[in-house]
Amino acid sequence: MKAGVQRERIEGYLKFIEFTGEHPRLSRTVLRLAYRVPPLKRALPVSTRIYMGGRILESYRLDRERGEISFAGVDRQIVGAEFPEVVFRNLAQFLGKERAQRIMYEMHFRIMEEQMKKLHYEEIFPRHLAPLFREPVDQGLLESDPSLSRLYGEMERMLLRLLFSESGWGRPEFDSTPVPGKVTVYKSVESVWIRPSAEPVCYAMAGSLAAFVSHIAGKRYTARETRCAAAGAPRCEFAVESET
Numbered sequence: 276m277k278a279g280v281q282r283e284r285i286e287g288y289l290k291f292i293e294f295t296g297e298h299p300r301l302s303r304t305v306l307r308l309a310y311r312v313p314p315l316k317r318a319l320p321v322s323t324r325i326y327m328g329g330r331i332l333e334s335y336r337l338d339r340e341r342g343e344i345s346f347a348g349v350d351r352q353i354v355g356a357e358f359p360e361v362v363f364r365n366l367a368q369f370l371g372k373e374r375a376q377r378i379m380y381e382m383h384f385r386i387m388e389e390q391m392k393k394l395h396y397e398e399i400f401p402r403h404l405a406p407l408f409r410e411p412v413d414q415g416l417l418e419s420d421p422s423l424s425r426l427y428g429e430m431e432r433m434l435l436r437l438l439f440s441e442s443g444w445g446r447p448e449f450d451s452t453p454v455p456g457k458v459t460v461y462k463s464v465e466s467v468w469i470r471p472s473a474e475p476v477c478y479a480m481a482g483s484l485a486a487f488v489s490h491i492a493g494k495r496y497t498a499r500e501t502r503c504a505a506a507g508a509p510r511c512e513f514a515v516e517s518e519t
């Protein structure tokens with residue numbers, strides 16, 4: 276993470292985020308007007324459109340013939356919401372539950388790790404701010420610069436929204452940014468499909484969260500589910516720790 280982002284650009288984007296939060300209807304109207312000018316629509320970064328009231332689905336590129344959607348340089352197949360449950364049950368049947376849990380975790384760690392590497396951050400964020408996510412975060416720099424720290428937190432929450440909440444996985448909330456100690460997830464898709472259960476079931480979510488935090492921090496982190504909605508908790512909770 277380089278310290279080279281100019282102060283007025285940090286303050287400017289923070290003001291923009293605050294303004295759109297205070298004036299949602301006006302922002303949405305301006306966005307609709309911008310959508311009538313295709314070059315302008317294409318030029319707006321995804322996060323800018325979403326702050327103005329747009330939806331992530333409007334930013335997907337759809338290849339109807341291949342049944343493929345792509346987003347900021349990452350291709351995705353369209354699969355049913357039951358997919359994680361079917362994969363898990365089949366793995367558990369042939370390899371046993373513990374191995375199935377391990378595979379779900381590692382598989383989704385790898386998938387999220389690849390996505391975080393491949394994402395075109397300059398399509399998501401304003402071009403001058405995108406480099407913040409290409410390299411590990413400099414926590415010392417954020418601690419010394421409250422505005423940059425606030426902006427980084429906002430952008431990180433936007434990434435979580437794009438990669439988790441609005442991709443159908445459930446809505447994660449970090450207890451602190453940039454690196455959380457605890458993550459709460461609302462409506463984790465695994466907890467909806469793999470239930471009821473006497474123990475936590477969200478291994479794909481745990482692997483994905485661990486990879487997300489590992490990318491941000493620049494070193495490997497693990498995530499362990501401590502409470503799960505599939506086992507009767509109000510929501511799923513994960514402890515995030517640095518791997519030693």
Ligand SMILES: [Zn+2]
Nearest residue numbers: 466477503511
């Ligand atoms: Zn869970």
